[in-house]
Amino acid sequence: MKVDEATVRHVARLARIKVSGQEAQSLQRELSAILDWVEQLDAVDTNGVEPMTRVEAMALPQRSDAVTDGGIPDQIVKNAPLTEDHFFVVPKVVE
Amino acid sequence: MARGKLGTRHGAKTMTIQIRQENLIDGATGPWEVIIGLEVHAQVTSKSKLFSGASTEFGGEPNSHVSLVDAAMPGMLPVINEECVRQAIRTGLGLKAEINLYSVFDRKNYFYPDLPQGYQISQYKYPIVGAGVVTVDMKDGYSVEVGIERVHLEQDAGKSLHDQHAEFSFVDLNRSGVALMEIVSRPDLRSSEEAKAYVTKLRTILRYLGTCDGNMEQGSLRADVNVSVRKLGAPLGTRCEIKNVNSIRFIGQAIDVEARRQIAILEEGGSIDQETRLFDPKSGQTRSMRSKEEAHDYRYFPDPDLLPLELTQGYVDAIAKNLPELPDQKKARFIRDFALSVYDAGVLVADKENADYFETVAKGRDPKLAANWVTGDLFGVLNRLGKGIDESPVRADHLGELIDLISGGVISGRIAKDVFEIMVETGEAPGRIVDERGLKQVTDTGAIEKAVDEVIAANPKQVEQVRLKPQTLGWFVGQVMKATGGKANPAALNAILKERLGLGE
Numbered sequence: 001m002k003v004d005e006a007t008v009r010h011v012a013r014l015a016r017i018k019v020s021g022q023e024a025q026s027l028q029r030e031l032s033a034i035l036d037w038v039e040q041l042d043a044v045d046t047n048g049v050e051p052m053t054r055v056e057a058m059a060l061p062q063r064s065d066a067v068t069d070g071g072i073p074d075q076i077v078k079n080a081p082l083t084e085d086h087f088f089v090v091p092k093v094v095e
Numbered sequence: 096m097a098r099g100k101l102g103t104r105h106g107a108k109t110m111t112i113q114i115r116q117e118n119l120i121d122g123a124t125g126p127w128e129v130i131i132g133l134e135v136h137a138q139v140t141s142k143s144k145l146f147s148g149a150s151t152e153f154g155g156e157p158n159s160h161v162s163l164v165d166a167a168m169p170g171m172l173p174v175i176n177e178e179c180v181r182q183a184i185r186t187g188l189g190l191k192a193e194i195n196l197y198s199v200f201d202r203k204n205y206f207y208p209d210l211p212q213g214y215q216i217s218q219y220k221y222p223i224v225g226a227g228v229v230t231v232d233m234k235d236g237y238s239v240e241v242g243i244e245r246v247h248l249e250q251d252a253g254k255s256l257h258d259q260h261a262e263f264s265f266v267d268l269n270r271s272g273v274a275l276m277e278i279v280s281r282p283d284l285r286s287s288e289e290a291k292a293y294v295t296k297l298r299t300i301l302r303y304l305g306t307c308d309g310n311m312e313q314g315s316l317r318a319d320v321n322v323s324v325r326k327l328g329a330p331l332g333t334r335c336e337i338k339n340v341n342s343i344r345f346i347g348q349a350i351d352v353e354a355r356r357q358i359a360i361l362e363e364g365g366s367i368d369q370e371t372r373l374f375d376p377k378s379g380q381t382r383s384m385r386s387k388e389e390a391h392d393y394r395y396f397p398d399p400d401l402l403p404l405e406l407t408q409g410y411v412d413a414i415a416k417n418l419p420e421l422p423d424q425k426k427a428r429f430i431r432d433f434a435l436s437v438y439d440a441g442v443l444v445a446d447k448e449n450a451d452y453f454e455t456v457a458k459g460r461d462p463k464l465a466a467n468w469v470t471g472d473l474f475g476v477l478n479r480l481g482k483g484i485d486e487s488p489v490r491a492d493h494l495g496e497l498i499d500l501i502s503g504g505v506i507s508g509r510i511a512k513d514v515f516e517i518m519v520e521t522g523e524a525p526g527r528i529v530d531e532r533g534l535k536q537v538t539d540t541g542a543i544e545k546a547v548d549e550v551i552a553a554n555p556k557q558v559e560q561v562r563l564k565p566q567t568l569g570w571f572v573g574q575v576m577k578a579t580g581g582k583a584n585p586a587a588l589n590a591i592l593k594e595r596l597g598l599g600e
Contacts, residue, residue, distance in 0.1 A: 010392075014204070014392055014394070016206050053397070053402060053403050054402055058402065059402065059405060060175060060401060060402040060403065060404050060405065061174055061175075061402075062174070062175050062176070062177040062180070063148070063174045063175070063176060063177065064176075064177060064178070065141050065142050065143055065176050065177065065178030065179070066142060066143060066148065067142050067143050067148060067149070067150045068143070068148030069143075069147055069148035069149045069162035069163075069164075070148070070149035070150050070159060070160045070161055070162055071159055071160075072161075072162075072163075073156065073157065073158040073159045073161070075163075076158045076161045076163075076166050076268070077158060082263070084259075084265065085157055086156065086157040086158045086159070087157045087158070087256070087259075087265035087266060087267055088158075088208070088265070088266040088267075088268075089260070089263045089264075089265055089266075090208045090255075090263060090264050090265075090266055091262070091263065091264070092257065092260075092261075092262055092263055092264050093207070093208055093255060093257075093264050
């Protein structure tokens, strides 16, 4: 599957990754190669086969509704480059 | 494995919606029809979050109701809260919707500072609740059947504050991971009034179910509003989505202004761009949110951290059995058992607390009288005081006692209004007020006769007149009432007056 440069740029933009002109061209080749490789799976006939959601037969684990966590604002913001009064402080994002 | 049908459009449910003249908007080129659908985000009532044990309580200190899961620290895994699942099922049942025994959580990918995971866990192809319906009764007496397309569970995002600093935004993740239900309607609404009535009704249902507190100021209920316009009989127009409208009044305003904007563009020969817009209550306008456009590529995929959610029919049936009485059922019962008018019943059931209050007052009493006191006098007072029924200065059992005093002939209807005012001020029981202030109706004919005689003796001119014009009798009634402080039994007074003035029956 051939990935064009516009698609590379669109995906990079969605992933918030800055991509230079040269990088875009090499990424175009790399992504195309990856998709080609995965495309081999198309050779398998999966008609009527349920998608596999688990290796072992188990159900979604559920928990009861109780407050068992939180109250650790120091730890929550500990790694943040900038904080104030336990808020994360980030460059202004406003419409 | 039981599996929900993917992408069923529930085509069989699609019905033609009758066009109502009063809903059409007059443009320069003729009438336009407005087509509205809503996505309502309702916060699930639960103690802890959808996938973590942090508290959902509103208004905590910044980042104090946040677990390492909600902050998306590496290696953290989500574990679903069974109560949120139960609440979504209850909501689905309350919306007469099908419950999907198989549903899947997906990742909706986008970047924003208040979304630490870089994706929202939501449901996409396989929501927990499928097609349902909400019946909306309009003021003008007609009803709208609003189709529900689906309800799915998802995480709320955190909150960004932009007004704390000139160059920075402050992020609080207390809301991050709180469970939301997204309730998606079909485009079955045709005016802002219908849309407002729909959200009001939806809110009532959720509050009856106890699945969402419906508190719009705290953001527990918000709506994305899809609006398009078309000429009568034309295919659907291009729609715009107005994001995150957080009051019922604003929903109405946003629809009206957006419909007029689209009509103006089309009538000038332009075309509508499908886009996301924002309603600004200050300017009363909607404006484009261009930044949202590219983000629409959400690249949904099943969350590998979560297995599909599988339910048994028995589990759903057990929940259905314990569902409370819902507004439509209560309304029907009020009409049937209390012989209330459709209007009175509708007003009373709109709020569960109001309905409960009314039932306490009406129990074993004249329901019409009870309805008049509750919807007239009491609601009037609450409106004046700006209070809800839960803060009512008059207790339901006290209001019931007041009605007993009237029905038992202890006080007159007129005095009852005064007693009610005193109840509002003091919160005291009416029996005590009547005793302490000597407001009991005078049925002692001797006392009434005495007052009548005095009035007749003092007003010979009026006596002359009433013999010629018996309809002026009311003047005498008023005078005697004044003399007795309003306490004379009206029936006894009338009889004595007529007798003394020589007016036959």
